[in-house]
Amino acid sequence: LNEKLVCGYPLSIFFIVVNEFCERFSYYGMRAVLVLYFKYFLRWDDDLATSIYHTFVALCYLTPILGAIVADSWLGKFKTIIYLSIVYAVGQVAMAVSAIHDITDSDRDGTPDSMTFHIVLSMVGLFLIALGTGGIKPCVAAFGGDQFGEHQDRQRRTFFSVFYLCINGGSLLSTIITPVLRAQECGIYSKQKCYSLAFGVPAALMVVALVVFIIGSGMYYKAEPQGNIMLDVCKCIGFAIKNRYRHRSKQYPKRQHWMDWAEEKYDKLLIAQIKMVLKVLFLYIPLPMFWTLFDQKGSRWTLQATTMDGNFGALVIQPDQMQTVNPILILTLVPIMDSLIYPLIKKCGLNFTSNFYFSFILSNFQKTLPTFPSTSQSQLKLLNMGSNSVTVKLPGNDALILPAAQVYPFINNCNTKFTNLLPEVILFKSATNDLTSKPQEGNNAIRFVNGMKTAVNVSTAAADFGLIEPFYYSNYSQIKNGKATFTLRSGSQSCEYSTNFGFGSSYTFFIHSTLVFGSNCQDSVTAVEDIKPNSVHMALQIPQYFFITAGEVMFSVTGLEFSYSQAPSNMKAVLQAGWLFTVAIGNFIVLIVAELAKIPKQWAEYVLFASLLVAVCVIFSIMAYFYTYIDPTEIEAQFKKKINEDDEDDKSKPGKAEVEMVKRDSIKCHDEYDKATQTKM
Numbered sequence: 001l002n003e004k005l006v007c008g009y010p011l012s013i014f015f016i017v018v019n020e021f022c023e024r025f026s027y028y029g030m031r032a033v034l035v036l037y038f039k040y041f042l043r044w045d046d047d048l049a050t051s052i053y054h055t056f057v058a059l060c061y062l063t064p065i066l067g068a069i070v071a072d073s074w075l076g077k078f079k080t081i082i083y084l085s086i087v088y089a090v091g092q093v094a095m096a097v098s099a100i101h102d103i104t105d106s107d108r109d110g111t112p113d114s115m116t117f118h119i120v121l122s123m124v125g126l127f128l129i130a131l132g133t134g135g136i137k138p139c140v141a142a143f144g145g146d147q148f149g150e151h152q153d154r155q156r157r158t159f160f161s162v163f164y165l166c167i168n169g170g171s172l173l174s175t176i177i178t179p180v181l182r183a184q185e186c187g188i189y190s191k192q193k194c195y196s197l198a199f200g201v202p203a204a205l206m207v208v209a210l211v212v213f214i215i216g217s218g219m220y221y222k223a224e225p226q227g228n229i230m231l232d233v234c235k236c237i238g239f240a241i242k243n244r245y246r247h248r249s250k251q252y253p254k255r256q257h258w259m260d261w262a263e264e265k266y267d268k269l270l271i272a273q274i275k276m277v278l279k280v281l282f283l284y285i286p287l288p289m290f291w292t293l294f295d296q297k298g299s300r301w302t303l304q305a306t307t308m309d310g311n312f313g314a315l316v317i318q319p320d321q322m323q324t325v326n327p328i329l330i331l332t333l334v335p336i337m338d339s340l341i342y343p344l345i346k347k348c349g350l351n352f353t354s355n356f357y358f359s360f361i362l363s364n365f366q367k368t369l370p371t372f373p374s375t376s377q378s379q380l381k382l383l384n385m386g387s388n389s390v391t392v393k394l395p396g397n398d399a400l401i402l403p404a405a406q407v408y409p410f411i412n413n414c415n416t417k418f419t420n421l422l423p424e425v426i427l428f429k430s431a432t433n434d435l436t437s438k439p440q441e442g443n444n445a446i447r448f449v450n451g452m453k454t455a456v457n458v459s460t461a462a463a464d465f466g467l468i469e470p471f472y473y474s475n476y477s478q479i480k481n482g483k484a485t486f487t488l489r490s491g492s493q494s495c496e497y498s499t500n501f502g503f504g505s506s507y508t509f510f511i512h513s514t515l516v517f518g519s520n521c522q523d524s525v526t527a528v529e530d531i532k533p534n535s536v537h538m539a540l541q542i543p544q545y546f547f548i549t550a551g552e553v554m555f556s557v558t559g560l561e562f563s564y565s566q567a568p569s570n571m572k573a574v575l576q577a578g579w580l581f582t583v584a585i586g587n588f589i590v591l592i593v594a595e596l597a598k599i600p601k602q603w604a605e606y607v608l609f610a611s612l613l614v615a616v617c618v619i620f621s622i623m624a625y626f627y628t629y630i631d632p633t634e635i636e637a638q639f640k641k642k643i644n645e646d647d648e649d650d651k652s653k654p655g656k657a658e659v660e661m662v663k664r665d666s667i668k669c670h671d672e673y674d675k676a677t678q679t680k681m
């Protein structure tokens, strides 16, 4: 092993953790703006955007198997990391290029003319990123673990904690930075939201990650790959199953483990190693449920945040920025757990090496949306633009008294026709122009209705509503939260109207016929609330972030180290990939339950997930109780020693009796393995 030590730690791990920091910056930075890119750049709807997003995340956690097989069986971890990092960086560059709208904007109107080009290039980019990020992920963690000697167990545990901190440091920074970059405007012919920059910076960070990793090259301990181990494993398992089936009759004595049926053909060391791996993989079965809940931060929880109030006083938080709570909590909780809680638990004599905590989903639902018409209905709004109340009689309905400057929402069957309304009563048919969902990104959707006999121009610093004809209305414009001042103009005369906005509301502003330009027009505009502003504060999401992150710290950091320490030497990356595979399954569950099953009530979906997690938690606790810790290095050393001794004996006294003895010894050694794994945790 590498002997260059700093404070008892190999110097090489410095390059590995910096590489991980940059790589995670690249991954999470790109992921933070991905759904918005699908929605606003590629113009996909919510469902398609969410489905492709979760499919991509799931793919990123499926490809570790590929990377691990290549690393453990063929190229070794070092070369696999280098080659796949190049693939990864190319993918990130492809994403950045796919987001340059000018490439296909031949008419220079600000929108791409060939969406197919952008879709194809971004899908190719995402595929390469999934291959790269997933492929190197199990290799980097295991490669870091490889840098420690047998006597450095404590340092290796600390390494995995620091490794996790770097993951979250990178993710925290990028989740803050890339949404800011995305919000900038850039372009050659026309200025648009700068997704290319938001993808370009992660691409640059991936190149930095690769360069840092290469700089450390001379300092790493590089374990040699040990042949096509996965093929051997599959063949060995296949043979054991076949052999067991062939000897299913009662006349054959039972063996301790079904894998022992491979003994006739396969090396006992390989069989023992497969047993170690299978034992751990069996323990992983309930784990995807944790990731099912965990990975909804990026979708369901962010969508929930769009319906909440993000005003934290001096700070206004955007819905997608709430995700940064997770890395912030990780950066705080990991040091507290490592330096305080775990040592305290150890002092109390409790064994707490394998933890699995469930989190509670605090589902806060809000009724800020009005009742919208069903598909067989239409919604009408009656606006009285006059200065006196009027009585309106609609066919088949009682007479309505409509006060001055008021709106009356009215649901009716599509086919009813209304005629002969008073000139000052304006009729809106909502199917064509009313907003029926919360405005995006916590913005407010605003429109104006002109009740004057002259055309009025309305504008603010952020939006231009254009010239509104008499008794007509403008399109909706998006206004951010806070105070907005609208300038109302007719010819050379103007006046100003100011009001405050919260998050996620929709208003129709009526300009009265009595408005006099040149004076204060504050009293001559009436605001009618179509959709209430978000009333539940985003801070209420913090407890749910806290619980899920506390669960993550106890479960995921230890799980990473557990997967390394319990894996045989030739399958370290493979077991890391098995661990990551549970994340992929978790995301597929989200895809199936949340996206395809479409449970109508969101609270019912949350309750379903939380109940499943409680059940899984109980099952996992029982499984973990019966799990016995092993020391793969020691077991492998015992086997190797025995094999060497047998070889020596074979050389000096070849003969049938000796061969039998070797066979017996081998079986004894195998029994020792079984005994060694009987001790409970």
Ligand SMILES: NCC(=O)N[C@@H](CCC(N)=O)C(=O)O
Pocket (backbone or CB within 6 Å): 164, 167, 168, 326, 327, 330, 552, 556, 560, 579, 580, 583
């Ligand atoms: N806080 C998220 C995080 O740290 N994620 C890690 C680990 C994921 C895992 N399944 O181990 C990451 O590497 O992104």
